[in-house]
Amino acid sequence: MKLDDLRRPTIVEVVTPTCGACRAMASDLEAVAAEFDGRVDLAVVDAAAHPEVAAELGVRGTPTLIGVRDGAERFRTVGRRTRRELRELFVALAADERPGRVGHLDLLLRVGAGASLVVMGIVLGAVPVAVVGVAAVVVGAVAWWRGPR
Amino acid sequence: MKDFVNEAPWERIARVVLGIVLLYLGWSGTVTGGLGTFLKIIGFVPLLTGLVGWCPLYAIFGTSTNRKDEAARTT
Structure with missing residues:
Protein backbone atom coordinates (compact mmCIF):
# COMPACT_ATOMS: atom_id res chain seq x y z
CA MET A 1 0.00 0.00 0.00
CA LYS A 2 1.27 3.40 -0.88
CA LEU A 3 -0.27 6.44 0.72
CA ASP A 4 0.00 8.49 -2.44
CA ASP A 5 -2.34 6.02 -4.14
CA LEU A 6 -5.08 6.98 -1.70
CA ARG A 7 -6.77 9.98 -3.25
CA ARG A 8 -9.98 9.82 -1.20
CA PRO A 9 -10.00 10.69 2.51
CA THR A 10 -8.88 7.46 4.13
CA ILE A 11 -8.06 6.32 7.63
CA VAL A 12 -5.40 3.61 7.44
CA GLU A 13 -5.39 1.44 10.54
CA VAL A 14 -2.36 -0.73 11.14
CA VAL A 15 -2.99 -3.62 13.55
CA THR A 16 -1.58 -6.93 14.63
CA PRO A 17 -3.56 -10.03 15.66
CA THR A 18 -2.08 -10.01 19.15
CA CYS A 19 -2.73 -6.34 19.81
CA GLY A 20 -5.24 -6.05 22.64
CA ALA A 21 -5.73 -2.33 22.16
CA CYS A 22 -6.55 -2.99 18.51
CA ARG A 23 -9.26 -5.46 19.45
CA ALA A 24 -10.61 -3.15 22.15
CA MET A 25 -10.92 -0.28 19.68
CA ALA A 26 -12.27 -2.35 16.81
CA SER A 27 -15.99 -1.98 17.53
CA ASP A 28 -15.76 1.78 18.07
CA LEU A 29 -13.72 2.24 14.91
CA GLU A 30 -16.16 0.13 12.92
CA ALA A 31 -19.12 2.13 14.25
CA VAL A 32 -17.52 5.49 13.46
CA ALA A 33 -16.40 4.30 10.02
CA ALA A 34 -20.00 3.30 9.29
CA GLU A 35 -21.16 6.82 10.21
CA PHE A 36 -18.74 8.25 7.66
CA ASP A 37 -19.38 5.66 4.97
CA GLY A 38 -18.98 7.32 1.60
CA ARG A 39 -17.08 10.27 3.01
CA VAL A 40 -14.06 8.72 4.69
CA ASP A 41 -12.74 5.27 3.82
CA LEU A 42 -11.17 2.84 6.27
CA ALA A 43 -8.28 0.62 5.24
CA VAL A 44 -6.90 -1.97 7.64
CA VAL A 45 -3.35 -3.32 7.37
CA ASP A 46 -2.30 -6.43 9.31
CA ALA A 47 1.30 -5.66 10.21
CA ALA A 48 1.96 -9.30 11.03
CA ALA A 49 0.79 -10.52 7.62
CA HIS A 50 2.33 -7.58 5.75
CA PRO A 51 5.34 -6.35 7.71
CA GLU A 52 6.81 -4.72 4.64
CA VAL A 53 3.77 -2.46 4.34
CA ALA A 54 3.96 -1.51 7.99
CA ALA A 55 7.66 -0.77 7.64
CA GLU A 56 7.05 1.35 4.55
CA LEU A 57 4.44 3.31 6.47
CA GLY A 58 6.89 3.86 9.29
CA VAL A 59 4.68 2.16 11.83
CA ARG A 60 6.34 1.44 15.15
CA GLY A 61 3.38 0.43 17.27
CA THR A 62 -0.21 -0.68 17.03
CA PRO A 63 -2.84 0.44 16.66
CA THR A 64 -1.64 3.20 14.41
CA LEU A 65 -4.16 5.36 12.61
CA ILE A 66 -2.96 7.36 9.63
CA GLY A 67 -5.23 9.99 8.12
CA VAL A 68 -4.62 10.32 4.37
CA ARG A 69 -6.12 12.77 1.92
CA ASP A 70 -5.12 13.44 -1.68
CA GLY A 71 -2.29 10.98 -1.34
CA ALA A 72 -0.69 12.81 1.56
CA GLU A 73 -0.53 11.92 5.22
CA ARG A 74 -2.47 14.47 7.23
CA PHE A 75 -2.05 13.05 10.73
CA ARG A 76 -0.99 9.97 12.60
CA THR A 77 -1.91 8.64 16.04
CA VAL A 78 -0.62 5.64 17.94
CA GLY A 79 -2.55 3.87 20.64
CA ARG A 80 -6.14 3.23 21.50
CA ARG A 81 -8.62 6.05 20.99
CA THR A 82 -12.09 6.50 22.42
CA ARG A 83 -15.08 6.63 20.12
CA ARG A 84 -15.28 10.40 20.60
CA GLU A 85 -11.62 10.81 19.64
CA LEU A 86 -12.11 8.55 16.62
CA ARG A 87 -15.05 10.70 15.48
CA GLU A 88 -12.87 13.79 15.80
CA LEU A 89 -10.29 12.16 13.53
CA PHE A 90 -12.90 11.27 10.93
CA VAL A 91 -14.55 14.71 11.12
CA ALA A 92 -11.19 16.42 10.76
CA LEU A 93 -10.19 14.31 7.77
CA ALA A 94 -13.56 14.82 6.09
CA ALA A 95 -13.30 18.56 6.66
CA ASP A 96 -9.65 18.61 5.55
CA GLU A 97 -8.41 19.84 8.93
CA ARG A 98 -5.78 18.54 11.29
CA PRO A 99 -7.35 17.15 14.44
CA GLY A 100 -6.36 18.30 17.87
CA ARG A 101 -4.50 21.33 16.68
CA VAL A 102 -5.63 24.76 17.63
CA GLY A 103 -6.64 26.59 14.48
CA MET B 1 -17.23 18.97 28.50
CA LYS B 2 -17.75 19.39 24.74
CA ASP B 3 -17.84 16.91 21.94
CA PHE B 4 -17.34 19.40 19.14
CA VAL B 5 -17.40 23.05 18.23
CA ASN B 6 -21.03 23.90 17.55
CA GLU B 7 -20.57 27.58 16.81
CA ALA B 8 -19.64 29.04 13.46
CA PRO B 9 -16.47 31.16 13.31
CA TRP B 10 -18.44 34.37 12.80
CA GLU B 11 -20.55 33.59 15.84
CA ARG B 12 -17.53 32.88 18.01
CA ILE B 13 -16.01 36.22 17.10
CA ALA B 14 -19.32 37.98 17.75
CA ARG B 15 -19.71 36.31 21.14
CA VAL B 16 -16.19 37.24 22.21
CA VAL B 17 -16.64 40.84 21.11
CA LEU B 18 -20.04 41.04 22.82
CA GLY B 19 -18.58 39.58 25.99
CA ILE B 20 -15.72 42.07 26.04
CA VAL B 21 -18.13 44.95 25.44
CA LEU B 22 -20.50 43.83 28.20
CA LEU B 23 -17.63 43.34 30.63
CA TYR B 24 -16.25 46.77 29.80
CA LEU B 25 -19.61 48.40 30.33
CA GLY B 26 -19.95 46.73 33.70
CA TRP B 27 -16.45 46.97 35.05
CA SER B 28 -15.70 50.47 33.79
CA GLY B 29 -18.62 51.95 35.65
CA THR B 30 -20.29 53.08 32.42
CA VAL B 31 -23.32 51.15 33.57
CA THR B 32 -23.84 51.30 37.31
CA GLY B 33 -26.15 49.80 39.85
CA GLY B 34 -27.75 46.45 39.55
CA LEU B 35 -27.50 46.43 35.78
CA GLY B 36 -23.82 47.14 35.98
CA THR B 37 -23.33 44.26 38.37
CA PHE B 38 -25.36 42.05 36.06
CA LEU B 39 -23.17 43.01 33.11
CA LYS B 40 -20.03 42.30 35.12
CA ILE B 41 -21.17 38.71 35.45
CA ILE B 42 -23.19 37.99 32.33
CA GLY B 43 -20.44 39.30 30.10
CA PHE B 44 -18.41 36.19 30.87
CA VAL B 45 -21.09 33.94 29.32
CA PRO B 46 -20.78 34.96 25.65
CA LEU B 47 -17.05 35.49 26.14
CA LEU B 48 -16.35 32.00 27.41
CA THR B 49 -18.76 30.23 25.07
CA GLY B 50 -17.17 32.09 22.18
CA LEU B 51 -13.64 31.21 23.26
CA VAL B 52 -14.51 27.56 23.72
CA GLY B 53 -16.73 27.38 20.65
CA TRP B 54 -19.36 25.34 22.39
CA CYS B 55 -22.79 26.55 23.45
CA PRO B 56 -24.62 24.44 26.03
CA LEU B 57 -28.01 25.60 24.75
CA TYR B 58 -27.11 24.46 21.24
CA ALA B 59 -26.07 21.11 22.65
CA ILE B 60 -29.30 20.77 24.59
CA PHE B 61 -31.41 21.52 21.52
CA GLY B 62 -29.18 19.53 19.20
CA THR B 63 -28.40 22.41 16.88
CA SER B 64 -25.24 23.98 15.56
CA THR B 65 -24.21 26.97 13.47
CA ASN B 66 -20.90 25.33 12.58
CA ARG B 67 -21.54 24.45 8.92
CA LYS B 68 -18.11 22.88 8.43
CA ASP B 69 -18.83 20.22 11.00
CA GLU B 70 -22.32 19.71 9.60
CA ALA B 71 -20.86 19.35 6.14
CA ALA B 72 -18.45 16.74 7.36
CA ARG B 73 -21.33 14.87 8.95
CA THR B 74 -23.86 15.02 6.15
CA THR B 75 -22.12 15.29 2.77
Whole structure:
Protein backbone atom coordinates (compact mmCIF):
# COMPACT_ATOMS: atom_id res chain seq x y z
CA MET A 1 0.00 0.00 0.00
CA LYS A 2 1.27 3.40 -0.88
CA LEU A 3 -0.27 6.44 0.72
CA ASP A 4 0.00 8.49 -2.44
CA ASP A 5 -2.34 6.02 -4.14
CA LEU A 6 -5.08 6.98 -1.70
CA ARG A 7 -6.77 9.98 -3.25
CA ARG A 8 -9.98 9.82 -1.20
CA PRO A 9 -10.00 10.69 2.51
CA THR A 10 -8.88 7.46 4.13
CA ILE A 11 -8.06 6.32 7.63
CA VAL A 12 -5.40 3.61 7.44
CA GLU A 13 -5.39 1.44 10.54
CA VAL A 14 -2.36 -0.73 11.14
CA VAL A 15 -2.99 -3.62 13.55
CA THR A 16 -1.58 -6.93 14.63
CA PRO A 17 -3.56 -10.03 15.66
CA THR A 18 -2.08 -10.01 19.15
CA CYS A 19 -2.73 -6.34 19.81
CA GLY A 20 -5.24 -6.05 22.64
CA ALA A 21 -5.73 -2.33 22.16
CA CYS A 22 -6.55 -2.99 18.51
CA ARG A 23 -9.26 -5.46 19.45
CA ALA A 24 -10.61 -3.15 22.15
CA MET A 25 -10.92 -0.28 19.68
CA ALA A 26 -12.27 -2.35 16.81
CA SER A 27 -15.99 -1.98 17.53
CA ASP A 28 -15.76 1.78 18.07
CA LEU A 29 -13.72 2.24 14.91
CA GLU A 30 -16.16 0.13 12.92
CA ALA A 31 -19.12 2.13 14.25
CA VAL A 32 -17.52 5.49 13.46
CA ALA A 33 -16.40 4.30 10.02
CA ALA A 34 -20.00 3.30 9.29
CA GLU A 35 -21.16 6.82 10.21
CA PHE A 36 -18.74 8.25 7.66
CA ASP A 37 -19.38 5.66 4.97
CA GLY A 38 -18.98 7.32 1.60
CA ARG A 39 -17.08 10.27 3.01
CA VAL A 40 -14.06 8.72 4.69
CA ASP A 41 -12.74 5.27 3.82
CA LEU A 42 -11.17 2.84 6.27
CA ALA A 43 -8.28 0.62 5.24
CA VAL A 44 -6.90 -1.97 7.64
CA VAL A 45 -3.35 -3.32 7.37
CA ASP A 46 -2.30 -6.43 9.31
CA ALA A 47 1.30 -5.66 10.21
CA ALA A 48 1.96 -9.30 11.03
CA ALA A 49 0.79 -10.52 7.62
CA HIS A 50 2.33 -7.58 5.75
CA PRO A 51 5.34 -6.35 7.71
CA GLU A 52 6.81 -4.72 4.64
CA VAL A 53 3.77 -2.46 4.34
CA ALA A 54 3.96 -1.51 7.99
CA ALA A 55 7.66 -0.77 7.64
CA GLU A 56 7.05 1.35 4.55
CA LEU A 57 4.44 3.31 6.47
CA GLY A 58 6.89 3.86 9.29
CA VAL A 59 4.68 2.16 11.83
CA ARG A 60 6.34 1.44 15.15
CA GLY A 61 3.38 0.43 17.27
CA THR A 62 -0.21 -0.68 17.03
CA PRO A 63 -2.84 0.44 16.66
CA THR A 64 -1.64 3.20 14.41
CA LEU A 65 -4.16 5.36 12.61
CA ILE A 66 -2.96 7.36 9.63
CA GLY A 67 -5.23 9.99 8.12
CA VAL A 68 -4.62 10.32 4.37
CA ARG A 69 -6.12 12.77 1.92
CA ASP A 70 -5.12 13.44 -1.68
CA GLY A 71 -2.29 10.98 -1.34
CA ALA A 72 -0.69 12.81 1.56
CA GLU A 73 -0.53 11.92 5.22
CA ARG A 74 -2.47 14.47 7.23
CA PHE A 75 -2.05 13.05 10.73
CA ARG A 76 -0.99 9.97 12.60
CA THR A 77 -1.91 8.64 16.04
CA VAL A 78 -0.62 5.64 17.94
CA GLY A 79 -2.55 3.87 20.64
CA ARG A 80 -6.14 3.23 21.50
CA ARG A 81 -8.62 6.05 20.99
CA THR A 82 -12.09 6.50 22.42
CA ARG A 83 -15.08 6.63 20.12
CA ARG A 84 -15.28 10.40 20.60
CA GLU A 85 -11.62 10.81 19.64
CA LEU A 86 -12.11 8.55 16.62
CA ARG A 87 -15.05 10.70 15.48
CA GLU A 88 -12.87 13.79 15.80
CA LEU A 89 -10.29 12.16 13.53
CA PHE A 90 -12.90 11.27 10.93
CA VAL A 91 -14.55 14.71 11.12
CA ALA A 92 -11.19 16.42 10.76
CA LEU A 93 -10.19 14.31 7.77
CA ALA A 94 -13.56 14.82 6.09
CA ALA A 95 -13.30 18.56 6.66
CA ASP A 96 -9.65 18.61 5.55
CA GLU A 97 -8.41 19.84 8.93
CA ARG A 98 -5.78 18.54 11.29
CA PRO A 99 -7.35 17.15 14.44
CA GLY A 100 -6.36 18.30 17.87
CA ARG A 101 -4.50 21.33 16.68
CA VAL A 102 -5.63 24.76 17.63
CA GLY A 103 -6.64 26.59 14.48
CA HIS A 104 -5.82 30.15 13.66
CA LEU A 105 -9.25 31.30 14.79
CA ASP A 106 -8.85 29.67 18.17
CA LEU A 107 -5.42 31.20 18.57
CA LEU A 108 -6.72 34.62 17.55
CA LEU A 109 -9.67 34.45 19.88
CA ARG A 110 -7.89 33.07 22.90
CA VAL A 111 -4.67 35.03 22.76
CA GLY A 112 -6.16 38.19 21.27
CA ALA A 113 -9.21 38.31 23.50
CA GLY A 114 -7.16 37.20 26.45
CA ALA A 115 -4.66 39.99 25.97
CA SER A 116 -7.48 42.50 25.60
CA LEU A 117 -9.04 41.27 28.81
CA VAL A 118 -5.76 41.47 30.67
CA VAL A 119 -5.24 45.07 29.58
CA MET A 120 -8.84 45.95 30.34
CA GLY A 121 -8.65 44.28 33.71
CA ILE A 122 -5.49 46.11 34.66
CA VAL A 123 -6.76 49.51 33.45
CA LEU A 124 -10.13 49.14 35.11
CA GLY A 125 -8.85 47.40 38.20
CA ALA A 126 -11.07 44.44 37.43
CA VAL A 127 -9.16 41.47 38.77
CA PRO A 128 -11.60 38.76 37.59
CA VAL A 129 -11.44 40.10 34.07
CA ALA A 130 -7.65 40.11 34.12
CA VAL A 131 -7.58 36.59 35.55
CA VAL A 132 -9.85 35.26 32.82
CA GLY A 133 -7.70 37.06 30.27
CA VAL A 134 -4.53 35.45 31.57
CA ALA A 135 -6.21 32.05 31.57
CA ALA A 136 -7.36 32.51 27.98
CA VAL A 137 -3.86 33.47 26.84
CA VAL A 138 -2.26 30.56 28.66
CA VAL A 139 -4.79 28.02 27.36
CA GLY A 140 -4.43 29.31 23.83
CA ALA A 141 -0.64 29.32 23.94
CA VAL A 142 -0.39 25.86 25.48
CA ALA A 143 -2.85 24.34 22.99
CA TRP A 144 -0.92 25.86 20.09
CA TRP A 145 2.41 24.66 21.49
CA ARG A 146 1.17 21.12 22.01
CA GLY A 147 0.17 20.87 18.39
CA PRO A 148 -1.69 17.89 16.94
CA ARG A 149 -2.14 14.82 19.07
CA MET B 1 -17.23 18.97 28.50
CA LYS B 2 -17.75 19.39 24.74
CA ASP B 3 -17.84 16.91 21.94
CA PHE B 4 -17.34 19.40 19.14
CA VAL B 5 -17.40 23.05 18.23
CA ASN B 6 -21.03 23.90 17.55
CA GLU B 7 -20.57 27.58 16.81
CA ALA B 8 -19.64 29.04 13.46
CA PRO B 9 -16.47 31.16 13.31
CA TRP B 10 -18.44 34.37 12.80
CA GLU B 11 -20.55 33.59 15.84
CA ARG B 12 -17.53 32.88 18.01
CA ILE B 13 -16.01 36.22 17.10
CA ALA B 14 -19.32 37.98 17.75
CA ARG B 15 -19.71 36.31 21.14
CA VAL B 16 -16.19 37.24 22.21
CA VAL B 17 -16.64 40.84 21.11
CA LEU B 18 -20.04 41.04 22.82
CA GLY B 19 -18.58 39.58 25.99
CA ILE B 20 -15.72 42.07 26.04
CA VAL B 21 -18.13 44.95 25.44
CA LEU B 22 -20.50 43.83 28.20
CA LEU B 23 -17.63 43.34 30.63
CA TYR B 24 -16.25 46.77 29.80
CA LEU B 25 -19.61 48.40 30.33
CA GLY B 26 -19.95 46.73 33.70
CA TRP B 27 -16.45 46.97 35.05
CA SER B 28 -15.70 50.47 33.79
CA GLY B 29 -18.62 51.95 35.65
CA THR B 30 -20.29 53.08 32.42
CA VAL B 31 -23.32 51.15 33.57
CA THR B 32 -23.84 51.30 37.31
CA GLY B 33 -26.15 49.80 39.85
CA GLY B 34 -27.75 46.45 39.55
CA LEU B 35 -27.50 46.43 35.78
CA GLY B 36 -23.82 47.14 35.98
CA THR B 37 -23.33 44.26 38.37
CA PHE B 38 -25.36 42.05 36.06
CA LEU B 39 -23.17 43.01 33.11
CA LYS B 40 -20.03 42.30 35.12
CA ILE B 41 -21.17 38.71 35.45
CA ILE B 42 -23.19 37.99 32.33
CA GLY B 43 -20.44 39.30 30.10
CA PHE B 44 -18.41 36.19 30.87
CA VAL B 45 -21.09 33.94 29.32
CA PRO B 46 -20.78 34.96 25.65
CA LEU B 47 -17.05 35.49 26.14
CA LEU B 48 -16.35 32.00 27.41
CA THR B 49 -18.76 30.23 25.07
CA GLY B 50 -17.17 32.09 22.18
CA LEU B 51 -13.64 31.21 23.26
CA VAL B 52 -14.51 27.56 23.72
CA GLY B 53 -16.73 27.38 20.65
CA TRP B 54 -19.36 25.34 22.39
CA CYS B 55 -22.79 26.55 23.45
CA PRO B 56 -24.62 24.44 26.03
CA LEU B 57 -28.01 25.60 24.75
CA TYR B 58 -27.11 24.46 21.24
CA ALA B 59 -26.07 21.11 22.65
CA ILE B 60 -29.30 20.77 24.59
CA PHE B 61 -31.41 21.52 21.52
CA GLY B 62 -29.18 19.53 19.20
CA THR B 63 -28.40 22.41 16.88
CA SER B 64 -25.24 23.98 15.56
CA THR B 65 -24.21 26.97 13.47
CA ASN B 66 -20.90 25.33 12.58
CA ARG B 67 -21.54 24.45 8.92
CA LYS B 68 -18.11 22.88 8.43
CA ASP B 69 -18.83 20.22 11.00
CA GLU B 70 -22.32 19.71 9.60
CA ALA B 71 -20.86 19.35 6.14
CA ALA B 72 -18.45 16.74 7.36
CA ARG B 73 -21.33 14.87 8.95
CA THR B 74 -23.86 15.02 6.15
CA THR B 75 -22.12 15.29 2.77
